[in-house]
Amino acid sequence: MSKERIQICPEFFDIMPPEYQDLVTNATWGKEGRGWKDVGVNKELIEQHSLCAGCPESMAFRYILASLPAPEDTVMVGSTGCTSLVFPHVGVHNIHSLFGNQNAIASGLKRALMVRFPDRVKDVVVLAGDGATVDIGLDYTLQSWFRQEKFTTICFDNELYANTGGQESGLMQKGFVAKMAPVGKKFDKVRLPEIAKESGCHYIVNCTVSKPSLVEKVVRNAVLIAREIGPTYLQLYTPCILEIGKNSMEGLQEMRDSEKPGERFAYKEFMSDEAKAFLADLAEKDKAKKASAKEALAQA
Amino acid sequence: MDSHSIIGTKNKKGQVFTDPHHLFFEAPRIPSFFTGSEVIKEAIRRASVDLMVAYPITPQSEAAALIGELYAEGYVTDYMRGENEFGVMSECAGGSFGGARVFTTTAGPGTMRAMENFPMWSGARLPIEMIVTCRGINSPLSIQPDTLEIYFLLETGMLVWHAETAQDFYDWILMGFIVAEQPDVHLPIAICCDGFFVTHTKDVVNLTPVDMCLPPYDPYRSPVPCMDMECPPVRMMRDPFVMKSNYISYATHASWQQEIRAAIERSRKHTIPMIGGLIESENTDAEILIVSSGTAVSQGREAIRLLEDEGLRVGLVKVKSLRPWPYHEIREATKHAKHIFVPEFNVAGWMAREIKATIPDSDRVIAGPHVAGGMTMPPEVIVEHIQRSLGKSVATLAGRGS
Numbered sequence: 096m097s098k099e100r101i102q103i104c105p106e107f108f109d110i111m112p113p114e115y116q117d118l119v120t121n122a123t124w125g126k127e128g129r130g131w132k133d134v135g136v137n138k139e140l141i142e143q144h145s146l147c148a149g150c151p152e153s154m155a156f157r158y159i160l161a162s163l164p165a166p167e168d169t170v171m172v173g174s175t176g177c178t179s180l181v182f183p184h185v186g187v188h189n190i191h192s193l194f195g196n197q198n199a200i201a202s203g204l205k206r207a208l209m210v211r212f213p214d215r216v217k218d219v220v221v222l223a224g225d226g227a228t229v230d231i232g233l234d235y236t237l238q239s240w241f242r243q244e245k246f247t248t249i250c251f252d253n254e255l256y257a258n259t260g261g262q263e264s265g266l267m268q269k270g271f272v273a274k275m276a277p278v279g280k281k282f283d284k285v286r287l288p289e290i291a292k293e294s295g296c297h298y299i300v301n302c303t304v305s306k307p308s309l310v311e312k313v314v315r316n317a318v319l320i321a322r323e324i325g326p327t328y329l330q331l332y333t334p335c336i337l338e339i340g341k342n343s344m345e346g347l348q349e350m351r352d353s354e355k356p357g358e359r360f361a362y363k364e365f366m367s368d369e370a371k372a373f374l375a376d377l378a379e380k381d382k383a384k385k386a387s388a389k390e391a392l393a394q395a
Numbered sequence: 396m397d398s399h400s401i402i403g404t405k406n407k408k409g410q411v412f413t414d415p416h417h418l419f420f421e422a423p424r425i426p427s428f429f430t431g432s433e434v435i436k437e438a439i440r441r442a443s444v445d446l447m448v449a450y451p452i453t454p455q456s457e458a459a460a461l462i463g464e465l466y467a468e469g470y471v472t473d474y475m476r477g478e479n480e481f482g483v484m485s486e487c488a489g490g491s492f493g494g495a496r497v498f499t500t501t502a503g504p505g506t507m508r509a510m511e512n513f514p515m516w517s518g519a520r521l522p523i524e525m526i527v528t529c530r531g532i533n534s535p536l537s538i539q540p541d542t543l544e545i546y547f548l549l550e551t552g553m554l555v556w557h558a559e560t561a562q563d564f565y566d567w568i569l570m571g572f573i574v575a576e577q578p579d580v581h582l583p584i585a586i587c588c589d590g591f592f593v594t595h596t597k598d599v600v601n602l603t604p605v606d607m608c609l610p611p612y613d614p615y616r617s618p619v620p621c622m623d624m625e626c627p628p629v630r631m632m633r634d635p636f637v638m639k640s641n642y643i644s645y646a647t648h649a650s651w652q653q654e655i656r657a658a659i660e661r662s663r664k665h666t667i668p669m670i671g672g673l674i675e676s677e678n679t680d681a682e683i684l685i686v687s688s689g690t691a692v693s694q695g696r697e698a699i700r701l702l703e704d705e706g707l708r709v710g711l712v713k714v715k716s717l718r719p720w721p722y723h724e725i726r727e728a729t730k731h732a733k734h735i736f737v738p739e740f741n742v743a744g745w746m747a748r749e750i751k752a753t754i755p756d757s758d759r760v761i762a763g764p765h766v767a768g769g770m771t772m773p774p775e776v777i778v779e780h781i782q783r784s785l786g787k788s789v790a791t792l793a794g795r796g797s
């Protein structure tokens with residue numbers, strides 16, 4: 096949907112919410128090369144949020160929304176958890192239905208959009224916490240990958256159930272003492288990125304959200320590969336500062352500490368051969384485009 | 396508007412998109428001899444379904460697989476096997492959120508596994524049609540007919556119809572889409588039948604012509620936005636209600652639940668002309684009435700014949716729609732009755748409870764007979780139950796050991 100379709104009647108312009116005004120006047124919809132640098136200027140996709148002060152998830156939300164290659168034709172699917180407190184503020188269509196069924200919802204949704212808009216791009220992006228992705232929803236996560244459903248799954252890994260108050264989750268580190276793990280978690284952090292590879296994902300990244308340019312790159316890759324080839328998976332560390340006993344200012348440092356070499360969120364990436372070829376082709380086209388633009392500039 | 400109408404144009408299989416009223420009530424009917432499962436397939440062949448999600452569970456597996464054949468032939472646009480019924484119903488929801496006409500079938504334990512989805516479907520106003528071919532849900536394992544699962548569906552906010560025959564089933568599958576998709580209804584619909592008795596027996600069914608089909612679903616007639624990014628992505632709320640413990644969040648939730656119930660009630664005006672009333676009745680001036688739904692009605696009919704031979708006149712009420720519940724219709728139909736018998740294929744007797752809660756002098760209702768777990772209900776069992784309850788001496792049925 097182009098933004099020309101959503102003009103505001105001039106008489107009512109001043110009483111519309113500010114982010115809606117922003118959407119119709121200033122939106123990055125359709126802008127090539129939109130990205131994290133638009134955060135703070137273009138607030139049409141998210142302005143306010145209802146997370147804790149300093150929550151890394153709120154940063155991740157902003158970077159991801161700024162990096163979607165085609166927000167004007169993207170539908171997001173969430174699940175229950177802290178993300179479901181943010182989605183009501185988000186300026187793309189988004190679905191919350193139940194806890195853990197997000198990849199099943201996205202499967203039906205993507206198929207419906209392919210039936211209804213066979214000649215158009217309609218991206219579907221799942222964004223859910225680690226409880227939803229790995230525990231209660233694991234079956235649906237994996238099955239959607241087995242079926243090669245063409246959408247992106249993003250897991251906000253905060254290594255526990257944050258919204259319900261810090262209970263043990265499958266992605267929690269072994270030994271961590273939490274609610275429902277009163278003597279420390281007794282088994283290892285589930286290795287979902289490896290499972291994702293075996294399950295048929297074409298692009299998998301495990302990292303933190305400390306670097307917005309990196310988040311932009313991986314989100315863009317994940318969405319484009321899912322659109323053209325098949326399922327993609329991003330596991331992003333968004334620590335719950337509240338539940339690991341940090342202050343509002345300490346989220347960024349926590350992520351930096353966790354992404355050092357050898358740490359559990361050191362950057363890891365996997366690409367299928369198809370995905371590699373696709374990205375190489377994309378880079379080639381990009382280069383050619385830039386070269387011809389430069390040439391045109393030189394001639395002018 | 397008419398110049399844009401799709402009515403009269405053809406789909407890719409050459410079927411003509413036909414005005415539903417014409418299709419149901421004026422188009423010629425072709426008598427055909429089919430099993431209930433085949434009837435489901437033939438209805439869906441004419442239903443312009445965008446997405447069907449299938450999963451094997453007896454006794455609906457055959458129908459779900461037959462619709463796969465329709466997909467292979469091109470009558471259903473997309474078709475997939477889900478991972479389990481919770482996933483299936485969520486995939487249905489995703490499809491419906493995305494603006495597709497979605498169909499699925501389930502049964503017994505599958506219905507129970509999927510249960511979390513149904514109030515979500517109705518709350519999200521998704522007009523999904525689900526066939527329920529009822530079977531036992533209790534342990535020990537049973538695949539046999541039993542209607543207990545319908546009881547669990549009654550307060551999900553779905554429309555719930557209970558078919559007696561394959562003909563009911565055929566017509567209601569097509570009509571169900573039209574009622575469920577009305578803008579002032581826009582709710583999911585469960586069309587139930589008694590497994591095996593309807594799905595696995597052959598019957599003569601009058602089919603509509605194969606070259607006519609329903610007009611497609613128009614998601615932009617929905618009372619809530621279709622999730623396809625083709626309309627403005629309004630922020631649904633400034634603050635998520637789930638976080639708020641205040642009056643306005645409670646009031647919003649409460650009023651939305653009331654709205655779902657109100658939408659069920661609003662479906663009456665579409666349902667009544669479509670399926671010929673929420674109930675059907677015969678001889679309601681009789682002192683004795685049999686009231687039930689599904690194949691218990693068929694058995695009741697046979698029992699009435701046997702009782703007639705003994706000089707006892709008994710009337711019949713067939714309840715077709717359970718949600719909306721035919722409150723006034725049942726009060727009216729039962730007003731002369733002194734004894735109301737409610738035969739049921741389940742141990743709980745939910746139909747009898749519903750009727751007791753509906754009519755004055757509810758001690759007129761005599762629940763039963765009840766059979767469960769796949770037992771058949773011979774008309775003689777109903778006859779005996781009625782005669783015993785009325786204090787008449789009964790010849791004991793052979794082999795019952797009493």
